Amino acid sequence: MSSQTTKLKVDPRDGKLAMAHFYVAFIALTLGGLMGLLQTLVRSGKFELPWGIDYYQILTVHGVLMGLVLTTFFIMGFQYAAVSRTAGTHSPAARRIGWIGFWVMTVGTIMAATMVLLKEASVLYTFYAPLKAHWIFYLGMTFVVVGSWLDGAAQIMTYARWRRENPGKPSPLLSFMAVINTVLWIVATLGVASTVLFQLLPWSLGLVDTVDVLVSRTLFWYFGHPLVYFWLLPAYMCWYAIIPKIIGGKIFSDSLARLSFILFLLFSIPVGFHHQLTEPGIDPAWKFLQVVLTFMVIIPSLMTAFSLFATFERYGRSKGATGLFGWFKVLPWKDARFTVPFIGMASFIPAGAGGIINASNQMNQVVHNTIWVTGHFHLTAATSVVLTFFGITFWLVPHLTGRVLTKAMNKLAIIQGWVWFVGMAFMSGAMHFQGLLGGPRRSAYSTYGDSAQAIEWIPYQIAQAVGGSILFLGIILMIIIFVNLAFFAPKGEEEFPVGEAENLEEKAPMIFENWKLWLGITAALILFAYTIPFIDMIQNAPPGSPGFKTWGSW
Amino acid sequence: MHMHKFEKIWLIFGIGALVVFLSVVGVSAFYLGNKPPSCLTTIDPEKVDTQAPFDKPGLNKVEGKEWDYELVYVASAFFYNPGEVEVPLGAKVKVMATTKDVIHGFQVAGTNINMMLEPGYINEIVTTFDKEGEYLVVCNEYCGTGHHLMSSKIKVVKK
Numbered sequence: 175m176s177s178q179t180t181k182l183k184v185d186p187r188d189g190k191l192a193m194a195h196f197y198v199a200f201i202a203l204t205l206g207g208l209m210g211l212l213q214t215l216v217r218s219g220k221f222e223l224p225w226g227i228d229y230y231q232i233l234t235v236h237g238v239l240m241g242l243v244l245t246t247f248f249i250m251g252f253q254y255a256a257v258s259r260t261a262g263t264h265s266p267a268a269r270r271i272g273w274i275g276f277w278v279m280t281v282g283t284i285m286a287a288t289m290v291l292l293k294e295a296s297v298l299y300t301f302y303a304p305l306k307a308h309w310i311f312y313l314g315m316t317f318v319v320v321g322s323w324l325d326g327a328a329q330i331m332t333y334a335r336w337r338r339e340n341p342g343k344p345s346p347l348l349s350f351m352a353v354i355n356t357v358l359w360i361v362a363t364l365g366v367a368s369t370v371l372f373q374l375l376p377w378s379l380g381l382v383d384t385v386d387v388l389v390s391r392t393l394f395w396y397f398g399h400p401l402v403y404f405w406l407l408p409a410y411m412c413w414y415a416i417i418p419k420i421i422g423g424k425i426f427s428d429s430l431a432r433l434s435f436i437l438f439l440l441f442s443i444p445v446g447f448h449h450q451l452t453e454p455g456i457d458p459a460w461k462f463l464q465v466v467l468t469f470m471v472i473i474p475s476l477m478t479a480f481s482l483f484a485t486f487e488r489y490g491r492s493k494g495a496t497g498l499f500g501w502f503k504v505l506p507w508k509d510a511r512f513t514v515p516f517i518g519m520a521s522f523i524p525a526g527a528g529g530i531i532n533a534s535n536q537m538n539q540v541v542h543n544t545i546w547v548t549g550h551f552h553l554t555a556a557t558s559v560v561l562t563f564f565g566i567t568f569w570l571v572p573h574l575t576g577r578v579l580t581k582a583m584n585k586l587a588i589i590q591g592w593v594w595f596v597g598m599a600f601m602s603g604a605m606h607f608q609g610l611l612g613g614p615r616r617s618a619y620s621t622y623g624d625s626a627q628a629i630e631w632i633p634y635q636i637a638q639a640v641g642g643s644i645l646f647l648g649i650i651l652m653i654i655i656f657v658n659l660a661f662f663a664p665k666g667e668e669e670f671p672v673g674e675a676e677n678l679e680e681k682a683p684m685i686f687e688n689w690k691l692w693l694g695i696t697a698a699l700i701l702f703a704y705t706i707p708f709i710d711m712i713q714n715a716p717p718g719s720p721g722f723k724t725w726g727s728w
Numbered sequence: 729m730h731m732h733k734f735e736k737i738w739l740i741f742g743i744g745a746l747v748v749f750l751s752v753v754g755v756s757a758f759y760l761g762n763k764p765p766s767c768l769t770t771i772d773p774e775k776v777d778t779q780a781p782f783d784k785p786g787l788n789k790v791e792g793k794e795w796d797y798e799l800v801y802v803a804s805a806f807f808y809n810p811g812e813v814e815v816p817l818g819a820k821v822k823v824m825a826t827t828k829d830v831i832h833g834f835q836v837a838g839t840n841i842n843m844m845l846e847p848g849y850i851n852e853i854v855t856t857f858d859k860e861g862e863y864l865v866v867c868n869e870y871c872g873t874g875h876h877l878m879s880s881k882i883k884v885v886k887k
Contacts, residue, residue, distance in 0.1 A: 458757065465753070476739060618875070680729075
């Protein structure tokens with residue numbers, strides 16, 4: 175075994191690159207959070223945006239910064255560090271590729287952001303054609319994606335080196351998981367890259383006159399659903415492989431953890447139609463087929479839930495807890511590294527149930543594009559995922575900067591987690607209820623000509639503003655913690671916790687590392703789910719659409 | 729690879745539940761006819777106003793079909809044509825809609841009528857208006873600066 179793999183500390187050179195990602199991520203959180211606050215205030219009807227700023231402009235900023243920038247930068251930084259910690263320090267070549275990736279993503283972000291600020295791209299983060307943004311916006315998005323591929327390539331190189339140096343051995347769990355997520359991301363982004371490069375860029379540059387709207391949307395959603403799993407899997411990495419160590423327990427089963435990640439790779443991509451259930455041009459049989467595939471992805475989530483609670487219960491009982499739920503009380507509730515991600519985990523129970531409703535074929539009509547959906551992904555992404563990312567930040571940032579999480583910061587971090595929970599209960603809860611009454615998502619304040627139905631929605635929007643304000647307070651607390659851990663906390667050694675499996679004798683089957691097999695099945699499933707409906711779309715395509723700019727300029 | 733007995737029970741229960749959910753949804757969709765709106769008919773988005781039935785937006789009585797009326801909408805940034813319509817209580821209606829420009833939503837708040845309108849495609853849903861009252865039609869897909877002002881009204885009245 176190479177000496178690098180036993181290293182308990184991330185090499186400072188790798189730490190520097192990971193930290194660079196986190197700086198961008200937390201700047202995105204600050205600005206994106208401010209936009210979110212403004213949106214909820216506008217929707218309350220009590221506040222108007224000054225200086226001619228458009229609601230949909232700040233909505234675009236919020237979506238792009240939170241959904242694309244914060245997540246991608248944080249995930250790439252975290253995975254880069256996790257691979258360095260568990261598979262050994264990155265080689266200079268891998269690190270150079272990682273830095274190039276970082277800068278390409280950053281430049282892309284600045285390009286896209288500039289166009290949004292200039293009101294040249296008020297198209298939201300889904301940029302559905304035939305809304306036509308400035309070509310620099312699309313090019314910036316392309317840079318973000320290409321940069322993330324380079325970032326991912328660095329991780330794959332280090333994983334491959336470990337495999338070469340340790341023939342016949344299963345790779346370290348965290349590295350394996352990071353590579354699965356990177357591969358998932360690369361396969362998924364092929365869709366969005368295709369629509370941007372082959373459809374939207376030439377069209378926005380004026381090289382072609384029209385765009386095929388349904389093909390573009392289908393390529394977007396081929397990417398859009400695995401995108402959410404790309405956000406979720408790093409949280410699962412923390413829950414599976416890091417939380418057990420933090421509480422002093424063991425990973426329930428290393429093999430099952432790997433199996434669940436493979437199932438995510440297989441089933442999170444050929445399912446994009448469940449975002450397109452109410453749209454024309456797609457045969458209902460193919461929609462239903464993808465609904466079935468969507469439900470397959472619930473299985474690894476059920477496995478995850480079982481493993482986590484098994485770990486918690488076994489740990490609790492080892493501490494002498496008795497009774498059916500006695501173990502719950504002895505969990506380390508005073509440790510923010512556990513409690514904050516735990517709030518995220520618990521939120522995933524209602525969040526996942528809501529997701530099953532959304533994906534249930536015709537049942538989607540009840541909630542499609544209502545603000546219920548916004549409430550849903552503020553539970554999944556903005557609570558489960560984000561609180562876990564915060565939980566990672568509490569130890570990873572001081573680990574990388576050579577500082578420690580002090581008692582005071584730990585306490586503030588726990589307060590932060592609960593503030594977030596309360597704020598989100600108000601905001602997401604009110605969004606779910608308003609959605610069931612038919613309130614649309616992505617809409618500024620409106621009473622729709624004093625319609626009785628729309629007036630009923632307003633109290634829910636006020637509740638969302640209350641929740642949004644509490645959440646913004648949570649963001650301020652998080653920024654204080656981040657800045658402290660990055661620049662001001664006392665010098666010291668903070669642990670990068672990596673869990674061990676309960677049964678070390680049981681080696682993970684090597685078939686899990688057979689990439690030809692898993693990539694082959696992934697490709698087969700994608701071809702199965704998409705080939706025929708995609709050919710139908712192209713053969714029966716209506717005349718293409720010219721571009722529209724339906725928003726104002728400065 | 730070893731799997732704990734409780735985990736097996738948990739997964740059998742979970743997967744069983746998924747099978748039941750999918751069967752219920754599938755039977756409802758394909759046997760009872762509750763498929764989500766998925767019309768496959770295309771239309772030239774630049775010639776919407778001159779093509780039947782979109783040359784006559786509004787409620788049109790039809791004969792010899794499974795439904796009594798066709799309720800035809802043309803969407804464009806940021807309004808629906810017609811802006812208001814009266815539908816007799818209990819009428820079986822085929823709602824048909826398309827867009828002349830960008831993507832719009834078409835949702836009748838408080839009902840299950842909810843579909844995407846995309847340029848080049850017609851979308852439709854057959855429904856029965858069996859509750860009196862005034863229903864708000866809203867655009868629920870972002871379409872531009874006036875998105876939140878885009879609405880229409882359906883009055884279901886006894887006749």
